[in-house]
Amino acid sequence: MSSAAPVGVFDSGVGGLSVLAELRRAMPHEEFLYLADTAHVPYGARSDDDIRELTDRAVSALHARGVKAVVVACNTASAFSLSHLRARFAMPIVGLVPAVKPAVEATRSGVVGVLATPGTLRGTLLADVIRQFAEPAGVQVLQAVSRELVPLVETGQADSPQTREVLRDVLAPLAGAGADQLVLGCTHYPFLAASLQAEYGDRFVLVDSGAAVARHTRNVLARNMLLTPHTRPGGVTYLVTGDLEAAQPVITTLSAQNVHNREDTPAEAVRAFSGRTTPLRIEPIYT
Incomplete structure (x- = not known):
């Protein structure tokens, strides 16, 4: 080679x-x-x-x-x-591998959010890193899932009113529970940074791998x-x-x-x- x-x-x-x-x-x-x-x-x-x-x-x-x-x-x-x-x-x-470890190490509230796709939540990798890093540290990991966000990024709508509405709906429970770190569990999601900032300001520190x-x-x-x-x-x-x-x-x-x-x-x-x-x-x- x-x-x-x-x-x-x-x-x-x-x-x-x-x-x-x-x-x-x-x-x-x-x-x-x-x-x-x-x-x-x-x-x-x-x-x-x-x-x-x-x-x-x-x-x-x-x-x-x-x-x-x-x-x-x-x-x-x-x-x-x-x-x-x-x-x-x-x-x-x-x-x-979802970036749960650095989010667990950085959280001050003890609550970490993970924004993922349905496939990532079904797989074993996310469950494995939560078990390995979050549970021993006593950190609560809350998961949010959306089928709409990837197609929105794929069609050039990462920073659009529709995307912001989806983010507002799926992340409201995480924000309400006090999550201060948001693990971006899909490579499409770093492109949502502007929409996330528009909806949630500095509520979440965005963490990706x-x-x-x-x-x-x-x-x-x-x-x-x-x-x-x-x-x-x-x-x-x-x-x-x-x-x-x-x-x-x-x-x-x-x-x-x-x-x-x-x-x-x-x-x-x-x-x-x-x-x-x-x-x-x-x-x-x-x-």
Whole structure:
């Protein structure tokens, strides 16, 4: 396996762009292939077997294109597919774990909220981290679920009146119970920050796992001697299973949002993101 090969990143749709941004900050010289399975998003309401089958298909497609590792940048896919993927593929497979641990460590009220999809709540990963970190600390974890938020982000409505209304409804019980940390249990949800701020102000500290996953991925590549030898800025090719014309403006907008909304971007990562004056490389893949 060549260390110069790209890193694959997979999500059911555009939500994994929040993780991709962190990966590029941590590894600005790497090349990435980002696969968005927009033909089948959202995964959260699908059956367990369907989620595993779709995830396997996507990772197989990335493997066929020669990636050296895959980041499953989807909480729902991670909850059901990691063991299967690691048994099938010899390359490193990195998944997501809901960021309950840092939320438990930071809470002052003793109440932590988790905003997730139906699929993530059905899986074992969330229950495992609550049992491992929250219960021994005596921290109460309250869960909120929505089927509407992922489609809203996918259609470019992350900061819209409709999204704010959904957030107001699903998070009211958590706010009323005194939750001060909100774990974003889906990679789409960091894009809801503006709507969350508009509805709840500073009520919640938003916690997601993107930066931690990026650090872990870099460490995994380093241990396997797979970090790129290149010193030039890396790039991204975006692969879309669904409607390319519908996905392109959303990917373009969210990718730009990821770049410009961070004040603590390292200098070399700024150089890696700079010069985006040409259209993003977005290609169709299987449907």
